[in-house]
Amino acid sequence: MDFELKSLTAAQVAQLPVDALLVLVPDTPPTTKSADQALTRLVAQAVEHKDLENGVAKLLACYRPEGFKASRVTLVRVGDGSAASVRKAVTAGMGSLKQPGIQKLALVFSLIEATDDGVRAAMQACADATYCYTTTKPSAKARTVKQVVVGVAKAGDVQRGFEVGKAQVVGVEFAKEWANRPANHATPTMLGEAARKLGRKPGMKTDVLGPKQVEALGMGSFLSVARGSVEPLRFIVMHYNGGAKGSAPVVLVGKGITFDTGGISIKPAADMDEMKFDMGGAASVLGTFAALAELKPAINVVGLIPSCENMPDGQAVKPGDVVTSMSGQTIEILNTDAEGRLILCDALTYAERFKPRAVVDVATLTGACMIALGSVRSGLFASTEELANQLMAAGEAAQDLCWRLPLDDDYADGLKTNFADVANVAGRAGGAITAAKFLQRFASKYPWAHLDIAGSAWKSGAAKGATGRPVGLLLDFLLASQASKPAATKTRQRRAA
Structure with missing residues (x-):
């Protein structure tokens, strides 16, 4: 989708050569009915006759x-x-403008005070409303709206928000497209190739490691998940180098389970097709890098994507097996359907080599988080107050919301086992938190946060499809971190008396 930013007065809006106008009207709209002001006259008449509630x-x-x-x-x-x-209004307005003849649209802010965040929200809502997945459905209708003019009173005042909005749309749609692909069109190898293609952009570099290299690194936990599949695993390492050489990077880690049967602890058949979305974390990291390539901010970022399938066969890991992670910690695998944490833990250990200013992992990790927060907010866990506050603020700014959950040490008690350093699951109670406590064991050497996107990464039912979240949140967090110091103060964890 092609976006263009223009300075437009209310009078100029009526003369725009576009197919449709979507005009944002404030609570107290203008009242003029002068003959040369077609827009304000139309709004005033609609309000006067109570046609616009x-x-x-x-x-x-x-x-x-x-x-x-x-x-x-x-x-x-x-x-x-x-x-x-603005996001809610544009979403509603786009629903009334789905006629096939509309190819050029204007989003009009001329009657309200435009802000950077408001412009971004409008652009993303417009893109979401017109997005059309076609990779494996060539018969699907192509996107009808191809050009969007964003009309504001003074374009210079929101130029930055417009540029970020354009990049965010690119990143979100990249993430959607890959998460929406069925598993046979989004294997770990294919994800690696998509990352390699991004790595050819200026300032970027991508390395893709295979099974032998991962084994040489000692990633026994990651390897154990991949054992049941004929598809070879891939460990994707991406670099965006926009900051000063040697400047500590932010590391993003994305869960890349391209299909999750549950392994030997197999899932119920109903809705198992949706487990193609279990690489939503990986897709969001790829999408964030696609957005970085558009914006070129002055920051260093590393992306780590452990990717494999979780399948049941004669070689698959079994409940009760004990594996050794890259950190040297042994793990008793009580449930093979808790596999995301098993691949992420090795990636979190690998992240230590970059001496990062912060590490954020993103994963469709637990159904428990979906039960707790639904689809509105992603679950947030963080080891420092500063990092937690930064991510919360980024979510608010990008309208990609999250909510912080606790990391009290007592929640880790359920992960104790007689047969290894840690079990991969605890009881059902507080499942999103105990999963985060498992990951925290492998992220003690840097400020760390975990985003559980099990409820926010995709929609089910008639609107079934990936959302592209949390690309907006991650992008805003990275852009804000250019001017911030590394988060260094550990959060004090409470233990019951």
């Missing part, structure tokens, strides 16, 4: 209104004009 996302769709070059004009309320309200 109060309330965010309330709208009025008009066909060939007088004084406009566009054949379709949709007025939509944005309330206070906050980014959240």
Whole structure:
């Protein structure tokens, strides 16, 4: 999708040569009905005759209104004009503009005060509403809206937000496309090739390691998950070098289980097809790197993606098996369906070599997090207050929300076992937290955060498909970290008396 930013007065909006206008209207719109102000006259009349109700996302769709070059004009309320309200309003407005004849659209902020975050939110909502997956469905209709003019009072005031918005759309759609692919079109090898292609962009580099190299690194936990599949594992190491040479990078780690049967602890058949989305963390890391390639910020970033399938066959790891991780810690695998943490733990140990300023892992890790938070917010765990606050703020700014959950030491008690240093699962209670406590054992040498996106990475039902989250959050976090110091203060963990 091609976005263009323009400075437009209310009078100029009516003369735009576009197929449709989506006009954002505040709680208190202009009241003028002057003959040379077609837009303000239309809004004032709609309000006067109560055709445009109060309330965010309330709208009025008009066909060939007088004084406009566009054949379709949709007025939509944005309330206070906050980014959240803008996103909701644009989503509703786009629902009324799905006619096949609309190829060029204008998102009009001329009646409200545009902000960087509001412009980003509008652009992402527009892209989400028109995204169409076609990789394995060539008969699907191609995206109809191909050009979007973002009209604001002063383009220079929101230029940065517009540029970030464009990059975010690229990254989110990259993540969606890969997460939506069925597992036979998104194998670990194919993910590696996608990463290699990104690695050819300026400032980037990609290495893809195979089974023998992973074995030489001592990643016994990662290897154990891949044993049941004929598809060879891949460990993807990506570098974005935009900062000063030697400057400590931020490391992003993405879970890349390209299909998850549960292994020997096999999942129920119902909805198992959705386990193609279990590489949503990996897709979000790839998408974030695609966005970095567009923006070229002055920061160093490393992306680590351990990728394999979790399948049941004669070589598959069994419940009760004990494996040795790269850190040297032994793990009793009580449930082979808790495999994401087994590949992530070795990647977290590998991250130590980069002496990172912070490490953030992203994973569709637990159904328990979905039960706790639903699909609105991703689960956030962090070892430092500063890192937690940075990620929360990034989520708010990008409208890609998360919510912090605790890491009290008592939650780790359930991971104790008589046969290894740690078990890979505890009981059902607090499952998202005990999974995070498992990962924390392997992330003690740097500020670390974990994003559980099991509820936010994809939608089920009629709207089934990947969301591309949390690319927006990660991108905002990385851009903000350019000016911030490394998070260094460990969070004090509480233990019951």
